[in-house]
Structure formats: structure tokens, C-alpha cells
Amino acid sequence: MTAARGLEGIVATTSSISSIIDDTLTYVGYDIDDLTENATFEEVIYLLWHLELPNKAQLQELKQQLADNMELPQEVIESFKTYPIDKVHPMAALRTAVSALGLYDDEADLMDKEANYRKAIRLQAKMPAIVATFARVRKGLEPVAPRKDLGFAENFLYMLKGEMPDQIEIEAMDKALVLHADHELNASTFTARVCVATLSDVYSGVTAAIGALKGPLHGGANEQVMKMLTEIGTADKAEEYVLEKLNNKEKIMGFGHRVYRQGDPRAKHLREMSKRLTEITGEPEWYDISVKVEEAFTSQKPLPPNVDFYSASVYHSLGIDHDLFTPIFAVSRVSGWLAHILEQYENNRLIRPRAEYTGPGKRNYVPVDER
Ligand SMILES: CC(=O)SCCNC(=O)CCNC(=O)[C@H](O)C(C)(C)COP(=O)(O)OP(=O)(O)OC[C@H]1O[C@@H](n2cnc3c(N)ncnc32)[C@H](O)[C@@H]1OP(=O)(O)O
Numbered sequence: 001m002t003a004a005r006g007l008e009g010i011v012a013t014t015s016s017i018s019s020i021i022d023d024t025l026t027y028v029g030y031d032i033d034d035l036t037e038n039a040t041f042e043e044v045i046y047l048l049w050h051l052e053l054p055n056k057a058q059l060q061e062l063k064q065q066l067a068d069n070m071e072l073p074q075e076v077i078e079s080f081k082t083y084p085i086d087k088v089h090p091m092a093a094l095r096t097a098v099s100a101l102g103l104y105d106d107e108a109d110l111m112d113k114e115a116n117y118r119k120a121i122r123l124q125a126k127m128p129a130i131v132a133t134f135a136r137v138r139k140g141l142e143p144v145a146p147r148k149d150l151g152f153a154e155n156f157l158y159m160l161k162g163e164m165p166d167q168i169e170i171e172a173m174d175k176a177l178v179l180h181a182d183h184e185l186n187a188s189t190f191t192a193r194v195c196v197a198t199l200s201d202v203y204s205g206v207t208a209a210i211g212a213l214k215g216p217l218h219g220g221a222n223e224q225v226m227k228m229l230t231e232i233g234t235a236d237k238a239e240e241y242v243l244e245k246l247n248n249k250e251k252i253m254g255f256g257h258r259v260y261r262q263g264d265p266r267a268k269h270l271r272e273m274s275k276r277l278t279e280i281t282g283e284p285e286w287y288d289i290s291v292k293v294e295e296a297f298t299s300q301k302p303l304p305p306n307v308d309f310y311s312a313s314v315y316h317s318l319g320i321d322h323d324l325f326t327p328i329f330a331v332s333r334v335s336g337w338l339a340h341i342l343e344q345y346e347n348n349r350l351i352r353p354r355a356e357y358t359g360p361g362k363r364n365y366v367p368v369d370e371r
């Protein structure tokens with residue numbers, strides 16, 4: 001047995017949800033470029049869960065179901081106040097809150113198809129409320145209840161900021177949610193599938209996936225990108241910063257990808273959004289620094305930016321706290337996790353690969369006082 005380190009190149013399942021072929025990303029056959037230009041996040045959720053775009057009535061029904069299920073159990077809101085709030089990363093809070101939500105869902109362990117779909121709706125709907133409520137509670141602000149008349153992206157920004165977002169902000173958030181929704185068998189989605197393939201429940205699968213997304217080699221990279229841009233400070237310092245990091249054999253966050261070779265097709269949309277939004281906010285330096293980092297990095301390594309690179313300056317321009325960037329990724333990606341969880345249940349087999357053993361050969365036990 002020879003190990004494929006990091007399971008590189010291993011095809012571990014079949015899936016009808018999304019594909020990456022020749023650096024082109026599609027959700028159920030629709031090119032990400034097409035969806036980013038034309039679809040709303042709610043349409044994408046429906047597409048990922050039903051493998052078809054919704055008609056008007058189906059879309060309206062889903063929007064209603066999401067709006068009706070956004071509110072959090074009071075116990076979950078109260079529990080935020082018991083966290084060591086100044087030390088807790090919002091991804092840890094999100095992971096804990098999703099796990100806690102399962103405690104208050106009477107259907108948490110009910111394993112039929114309809115119940116699992118109902119749980120998917122409830123979880124998708126509550127994710128933005130968790131992120132927004134935690135973000136407010138930790139600042140000593142009152143939580144803002146979701147409004148049933150608002151769309152998903154709009155409601156999220158409204159709950160986060162406590163005021164109505166403008167149209168440009170809503171569109172930017174909606175596009176960002178579309179772009180992050182699903183991505184074949186990425187690490188967090190694989191984690192979710194491994195978890196539920198034991199026939200564990202939906203809440204366990206999503207909790208496990210949040211844990212995997214949190215790491216800086218995966219979703220956690222977007223926060224690290226913003227940290228880097230802030231450290232660099234001005235565009236003229238970008239090249240020196242990048243070269244020094246590379247000389248020290250450090251990674252530059254937001255570049256490279258396990259699957260894409262020529263480039264991540266999502267990055268160009270976020271780059272454009274970053275340019276536009278940083279101009280609107282009067283802080284073009286965040287885009288300028290990002291471009292200089294890209295130029296300096298790609299002059300040294302043939303690794304283009306991934307989805308996390310320009311999303312950092314996009315979220316910053318939306319006035320979002322930097323440690324909420326990865327939770328926002330989760331608010332979108334939970335749609336993909338849930339699609340994969342439902343697909344896994346439909347055609348389940350325990351996921352259990354092998355390990356190539358590299359430890360010592362056979363030896364005999366030695367009693368403790370002879371060691
Ligand atoms: C949503 C997402 O998850 S997108 C990815 C987000 N993560 C990041 O942006 C973190 C930075 N990037 C990386 O760490 C990697 O490119 C990954 C984790 C995304 C992909 O990793 P892998 O496919 O395992 O590639 P691996 O890390 O082995 O890199 C291959 C080579 O490229 C180098 N490399 C890859 N990415 C980078 C980077 N961002 N900066 C510097 N060097 C890099 C590695 O050092 C390695 O060099 P070597 O062969 O000389 O040792």
C-alpha cells in the first residue's frame with residue numbers, strides 16, 4: 001500500500017452537485033461565471049439541493065421557508081453571553097452554536113429524507129443569524145431579529161449592522177455567497193461527508209465541516225489575507241514584504257490551490273468587486289496593495305490567487321470585522337455541505353480509507369520497570 005499524501009488526485013466519491021474540470025467550475029452544469037452574473041444565492045441553494053434551478057413558485061417557497069426559520073432559539077443567544085467573549089474566535093463560536101442548535105431541534109436524530117431536508121432549511125436559515133448575533137453580542141450590542149420581508153443577503157447584513165444595507169452592499173454580499181456556495185470535494189465538504197457516512201446526523205456533519213473550514217489552509221485563509229494586507233499597509237511595500245516571506249519559506253495566504261492549475265475562476269469576480277467597492281468606499285489602497293501582492297507573488301511562483309485572496313478586501317469594504325470573513329464563507333458553504341450531506345445519505349457507504357503503516361516492525365511487550 002502506498003499513500004497518496006493529502007489524498008491528492010484520489011477520486012473518493014461520485015457527486016452530481018458541482019464539478020471542476022479543466023479549471024472550469026460548474027454547479028450542476030451551470031458555469032460559475034453565468035451564475036455569478038445572473039443568479040441569486042437563494043436560486044443557487046435550490047439548485048444545489050434539487051439539482052435544478054427553481055421556477056418562480058419554488059423560489060418563492062424557499063425564500064419564505066428561509067425567512068421563517070432564521071430566528072435563533074433564545075437559549076443559543078443566551079449561551080453566547082457565557083462564552084469567554086474576548087478570547088473566542090467567531091468560527092469557534094459558530095462551530096459551538098451549530099452543535100448547540102442540534103440540542104433544540106426535536107428532529108435532530110430523525111433520519112428520514114423529508115426530516116433531513118427540513119433540517120437543511122433550518123440550518124441554512126440560522127447560519128447568518130448565528131454569525132450576526134454573536135458579532136453583536138461580543139460588542140455589547142443588542143441582537144437584531146431577522147425580518148421576514150428581506151432576502152437572504154439583505155437580512156444577513158441587516159442583522160449584522162442593525163441598519164438597512166444599500167443596494168450595492170446587498171449585491172456584493174449576494175455575489176460573494178454565490179461564489180462560495182460549493183466546490184466539489186474540498187476539505188470541509190469531505191469532512192461533512194465522512195461524518196454523515198457513519199449515519200451520524202446533519203448537525204454533526206455541519207459542525208465537523210465548520211471545524212475543517214476554520215483552518216488557514218482552507219477557509220481561514222481569507223482572514224489571514226486581510227491581516228497580511230494590513231501589515232503591508234501601502235502598495236509600495238508589497239513587493240518587499242512578499243519577497244521576504246518567500247525567502248523565509250513562508251506561504252502567502254490566498255494563493256495556490258490543490259485542483260486549479262491555471263487559476264481559480266472565482267477570483268476574477270472578487271477582484272472586480274474589490275476594485276469597485278474599494279473605489280466606492282474611498283479606500284482604493286486595499287485593492288492596490290492586493291494587486292501589488294499578486295504581481296510580486298506570481299513573478300516568483302506560478303500560483304494564481306484563489307477565492308480567498310480578493311474576498312478579503314471585498315468584505316473589508318463592506319465594513320465587516322476581519323475575523324468574520326471565514327464565518328461568512330461558512331454562511332455560504334453550508335448550502336454546499338448540506339447538498340453533499342443529503343446526497344451522501346441517498347447513496348451511503350461508510351468512508352474508511354487505509355493508512356500506509358510507517359511505524360516500527362513487530363516487537364514484544366516490555367514490562368514497565370524494565371523499560
Ligand atoms: C477556499 C480554499 O480553501 S482556497 C485555499 C486557501 N488556502 C490558502 O490560500 C493558503 C495558501 N495556499 C496553500 O497553502 C496551498 O496552495 C494549498 C493548501 C491551498 C494547496 O496545497 P497543496 O496542493 O497541498 O500544495 P502544497 O502546499 O504542497 O504546495 C506545493 C508547492 O507550492 C508552494 N506553495 C503553495 N501555495 C503557496 C503559497 N500560498 N505561498 C507560497 N508557496 C506556496 C509550496 O510551498 C510547495 O512548494 P515546494 O514544492 O517547493 O515545497
Ligand SMILES: O=C([O-])CC(=O)C(=O)O
Nearest residue numbers: 182183185186187258307
Ligand atoms: O476546493 C478546495 O480545495 C478549496 C476551495 O477552493 C473551496 O473549498 O472553495
